[in-house]
Amino acid sequence: MAKQSEYGLLIDYEYCTGCFTCQIACAQEYGWEPGMGGIRVQEIVQNLPKDKAYLTYLPFPTELCVLCKPRTKKGLKPACVTHCMSGCMTYGTIDELTEKLKEKPRQVLWAPK
Numbered sequence: 001m002a003k004q005s006e007y008g009l010l011i012d013y014e015y016c017t018g019c020f021t022c023q024i025a026c027a028q029e030y031g032w033e034p035g036m037g038g039i040r041v042q043e044i045v046q047n048l049p050k051d052k053a054y055l056t057y058l059p060f061p062t063e064l065c066v067l068c069k070p071r072t073k074k075g076l077k078p079a080c081v082t083h084c085m086s087g088c089m090t091y092g093t094i095d096e097l098t099e100k101l102k103e104k105p106r107q108v109l110w111a112p113k
C-alpha cells in the first residue's frame with residue numbers, strides 16, 4: 001500500500017460549479033473557523049467584449065489540508081471528495097492521478113508535502 005505522502009487530489013475544475021460544498025464539507029469535518037480551511041474555492045472572472053464575462057471556479061487545497069487522513073485510514077474518501085456533487089474531485093495515489101491527468105486538460109493535481 002502507498003504511503004500517505006504518495007496520495008493526492010485531482011481536481012477537474014472544468015466541471016466545478018462553484019457550489020462551495022467541498023469547502024463546507026472540510027469545515028464541518030474539522031471545525032475550521034470562518035476564513036480557514038483545507039480547501040478554498042476561488043472565483044475567477046474574465047471580462048469579455050460586449051459586457052460579457054467568463055467565470056471559472058478553481059478549488060485549491062491549502063496547507064491546512066491533511067488529505068483527510070482520519071477518514072482514509074478507515075477506508076472512507078476525503079470529505080470534500082464525498083460531498084462534491086459534480087464528481088470533479090478524485091482521491092488516489094499520485095501515480096494513478098498522474099495517468100488521469102493525461103486524459104484531459106483543465107485539471108489540477110495536488111499533492112501534500
Ligand code: SF4
Nearest residue numbers: 026038065068078080
Ligand atoms: S482532503 Fe480533507 S482536509 Fe483536504 S481539503 Fe478535502 S476535506 Fe479538507
Ligand code: SF4
Nearest residue numbers: 016017019020022084
Ligand atoms: S464541491 Fe465540487 S463543484 Fe462544488 S465547488 Fe467544490 S469542487 Fe466545485
